[in-house]
Amino acid sequence: MAIPDPARAIAELKFRDPIRGRGLLDALARRTAEIDHSPVSVMHVCGSHEQAIAKFGLRSAFPRGLNVIMGPGCPVCITDTPEVDEGVVLARQGVHIATYGDMVRVPGTVLSLADAQAEGAHIHVIYSATQAVELARSMTEEVVFFATGFETTAVATAAVVLGGLPPNLSILSAHKYIPPVMEIVAEMPHTRVEGFLAAGHAATITGAAVFEPFVSRHKLPVVIAGFEPLDILAGLVKLLELIRDGTPAVANMFPRCVSHEGNLRAQEQLWKVFKPTGGRWRGIAHVPNGNLRLRDEFAAIDARRRFPIDLTTLWDYAPPALAQSCICGDIMAGLKAPSDCKLFGQECTPEAPVGACMVSTEGACRIWHQYGGHPNLGGDA
Amino acid sequence: MIRRGLVDDKLGIKYGAGGRAMRALIERVCLAGLGPAPVDGIGLSAMDDGAAIRVGNQWLVITTDSHVVHPRVFPGGDIGRLAVSGTVNDLAMMGATRPLALTCAIILEEGFAREDLAQVYASIRTACDEAGTTVVTGDTKVMGRGELDGLVINTAGVAFCDRVVPDCGLAPGDVLILTGTVGDHGMAIMAARHNLALEGDLRSDVAPINTLIRAALDAGGADVVAMKDPTRGGVASALHEMAEKSRVGILVDEPSVRVRAEVRAACDLLGIDPLAVANEGKAVIGVRAAAADRVLDALRGHALGREAAVVGRCIADHAGAVILDTGLGRRMLAEPEGELLPRIC
Numbered sequence: 001m002a003i004p005d006p007a008r009a010i011a012e013l014k015f016r017d018p019i020r021g022r023g024l025l026d027a028l029a030r031r032t033a034e035i036d037h038s039p040v041s042v043m044h045v046c047g048s049h050e051q052a053i054a055k056f057g058l059r060s061a062f063p064r065g066l067n068v069i070m071g072p073g074c075p076v077c078i079t080d081t082p083e084v085d086e087g088v089v090l091a092r093q094g095v096h097i098a099t100y101g102d103m104v105r106v107p108g109t110v111l112s113l114a115d116a117q118a119e120g121a122h123i124h125v126i127y128s129a130t131q132a133v134e135l136a137r138s139m140t141e142e143v144v145f146f147a148t149g150f151e152t153t154a155v156a157t158a159a160v161v162l163g164g165l166p167p168n169l170s171i172l173s174a175h176k177y178i179p180p181v182m183e184i185v186a187e188m189p190h191t192r193v194e195g196f197l198a199a200g201h202a203a204t205i206t207g208a209a210v211f212e213p214f215v216s217r218h219k220l221p222v223v224i225a226g227f228e229p230l231d232i233l234a235g236l237v238k239l240l241e242l243i244r245d246g247t248p249a250v251a252n253m254f255p256r257c258v259s260h261e262g263n264l265r266a267q268e269q270l271w272k273v274f275k276p277t278g279g280r281w282r283g284i285a286h287v288p289n290g291n292l293r294l295r296d297e298f299a300a301i302d303a304r305r306r307f308p309i310d311l312t313t314l315w316d317y318a319p320p321a322l323a324q325s326c327i328c329g330d331i332m333a334g335l336k337a338p339s340d341c342k343l344f345g346q347e348c349t350p351e352a353p354v355g356a357c358m359v360s361t362e363g364a365c366r367i368w369h370q371y372g373g374h375p376n377l378g379g380d381a
Numbered sequence: 382m383i384r385r386g387l388v389d390d391k392l393g394i395k396y397g398a399g400g401r402a403m404r405a406l407i408e409r410v411c412l413a414g415l416g417p418a419p420v421d422g423i424g425l426s427a428m429d430d431g432a433a434i435r436v437g438n439q440w441l442v443i444t445t446d447s448h449v450v451h452p453r454v455f456p457g458g459d460i461g462r463l464a465v466s467g468t469v470n471d472l473a474m475m476g477a478t479r480p481l482a483l484t485c486a487i488i489l490e491e492g493f494a495r496e497d498l499a500q501v502y503a504s505i506r507t508a509c510d511e512a513g514t515t516v517v518t519g520d521t522k523v524m525g526r527g528e529l530d531g532l533v534i535n536t537a538g539v540a541f542c543d544r545v546v547p548d549c550g551l552a553p554g555d556v557l558i559l560t561g562t563v564g565d566h567g568m569a570i571m572a573a574r575h576n577l578a579l580e581g582d583l584r585s586d587v588a589p590i591n592t593l594i595r596a597a598l599d600a601g602g603a604d605v606v607a608m609k610d611p612t613r614g615g616v617a618s619a620l621h622e623m624a625e626k627s628r629v630g631i632l633v634d635e636p637s638v639r640v641r642a643e644v645r646a647a648c649d650l651l652g653i654d655p656l657a658v659a660n661e662g663k664a665v666i667g668v669r670a671a672a673a674d675r676v677l678d679a680l681r682g683h684a685l686g687r688e689a690a691v692v693g694r695c696i697a698d699h700a701g702a703v704i705l706d707t708g709l710g711r712r713m714l715a716e717p718e719g720e721l722l723p724r725i726c
Contacts (some may be wrong), residue, residue: 018708057710
């Protein structure tokens with residue numbers, strides 16, 4: 001593991017400069033006041049945006065009339081329960097499961113992969129798709145890569161698939177594709193969302209152009225923003241300008257990384273391996289074209305076709321009672337905040353999570369908990 | 382998990398992490414077994430850096446520490462230097478900056494190399510010289526192979542002082558000084574343990590800082606009202622303990638906290654807050670506002686305090702809580718829970 005050049009770390013500090021930050025916050029307050037109604041609600045769809053907003057204390061500095069909602073932007077959180085169940089069933093059949101760390105503790109209908117591991121199943125935490133390949137090469141037993149995440153990680157999965165997998169490795173794809181879920185949120189009855197902040201890293205692959213059909217269909221602006229605090233503030237200022245002016249458009253506020261057409265080679269790899277299909281996102285809804293599944297050409301390495309997966313084998317277990325009170329679904333849909341949940345920080349903590357949003361470091365509940373919740377910090381504190 | 386101060390039946394690694402879990406264990410299990418505190422003095426129930434017992438018109442300060450760091454040798458120090466520094470610094474945090482003597486007990490794993498042990502004792506000697514103290518008694522045990530990992534060191538220290546500085550002396554208006562950069566020890570250990578390929582130099586700050594603290598006390602006198610060394614759990618844990626015990630809110634100005642570029646880069650990469658990373662040669666010092674400049678000048682005049690800075694102040698609101706002003710906005714600074722990294726000291 002290589003640590004980046006300290007000089008680069010210092011260079012990045014310019015995107016954290018408090019003086020420029022306060023200038024942008026002033027601008028944000030003016031734009032918010034210029035809009036003829038209050039509050040104005042906008043949504044971001046990325047755990048990294050929420051991390052930065054929480055870590056730098058931006059939420060306490062946002063103008064009162066601005067409501068920044070975290071949408072379904074945590075890939076671990078929106079992996080659907082039956083998808084986790086598929087992994088658990090495979091693990092209980094004796095197959096080695098390789099997956100990203102946060103997935104291990106996400107509750108399925110009745111069990112998590114961690115529960116299966118406690119019963120003796122073989123679960124391996126990996127940090128990249130290539131590690132799944134290395135793991136499979138190091139053993140003769142069957143290995144299933146339980147592949148989760150948005151287009152950014154799906155591209156990495158596609159690349160190893162195209163590179164050729166060892167014969168004992170197959171893929172259980174739970175990859176998701178962000179643009180379709182924005183349509184779902186925009187079409188939800190009673191939705192308050194008036195514009196979207198799109199994730200810069202995903203847009204480096206898809207390009208800014210991917211959001212143009214959405215904007216023309218829903219007449220809602222989309223601003224692509226990076227992950228440093230000043231990136232986010234500049235993105236919000238632009239988003240509020242577009243809302244104020246009633247001129248929905250795609251604006252790229254992360255041009256140092258994102259182009260109009262995106263990374264064409266990565267897109268080619270992505271769509272060569274995956275096809276978009278409809279499927280449920282945990283807590284949200286059925287999302288047409290929101291799931292990425294392996295194309296038929298890759299049936300031989302598709303774990304769903306290589307192994308029988310009988311979810312009824314889990315039906316001997318009773319689901320945990322606390323899960324009934326979890327409001328992760330409403331939180332991810334932007335209808336509620338973590339602080340609205342009576343389990344938050346009480347029965348549900350990072351050490352003993354009830355819902356998926358408290359498991360993942362990109363989950364809204366986990367992030368709010370990590371940064372101390374959200375008491376009122378106004379006044380002369 | 383710790384809910385409402387409960388302690389699990391089987392004690393996990395988090396109970397040694399120096400945070401809320403460990404305090405719950407001491408309160409619920411250890412104190413219940415030990416009975417009342419000394420009549421005139423500071424005992425275990427104060428959960429300070431050490432104990433203080435009245436002897437004539439002076440205080441006898443006493444403290445003990447066990448050390449299990451892995452790896453035993455790391456950039457900037459080793460387990461021997463750590464053992465001496467940890468004990469000397471705990472005494473200093475009580476206001477006792479002239480350690481009279483230390484004890485040193487070791488437990489070895491069968492097969493431990495003689496040469497490695499000689500190296501540890503050479504480090505102990507060097508650190509004692511820096512602190513102006515010496516080891517006067519000890520104990521040695523050997524356990525079977527596999528019964529412990531290499532070497533465990535326990536050190537205790539005693540010192541006299543005229544005034545004890547507790548953790549709990551802060552009042553609204555007081556100023557908090559940090560004596561230097563943060564995160565150096567924890568990140569050096571993490572890099573050494575995980576073979577992180579580094580650009581730049583991560584070195585532990587482990588050092589006895591009793592002479593630095595003496596300079597602060599000489600300059601500030603009774604206006605130095607609270608001290609804590611930000612070891613496990615880092616500055617975040619230290620501030621939480623001070624805020625809770627003193628019943629004040631603490632407002633931290635994050636841009637004033639000095640973090641070396643290498644440490645910041647490593648922390649960013651690993652998603653760790655430098656404020657939650659351990660230090661072994663730093664102190665958080667609470668002073669009355671009027672004395673802040675005096676104490677700061679004294680600290681900066683000492684080789685170990687050149688980068689001392691005011692990093693926060695105490696407020697009446699939000700008693701018991703620590704608020705971080707990032708320069709862009711404010712948030713709560715959470716108290717680290719569980720073990721960021723086990724066995725760092």
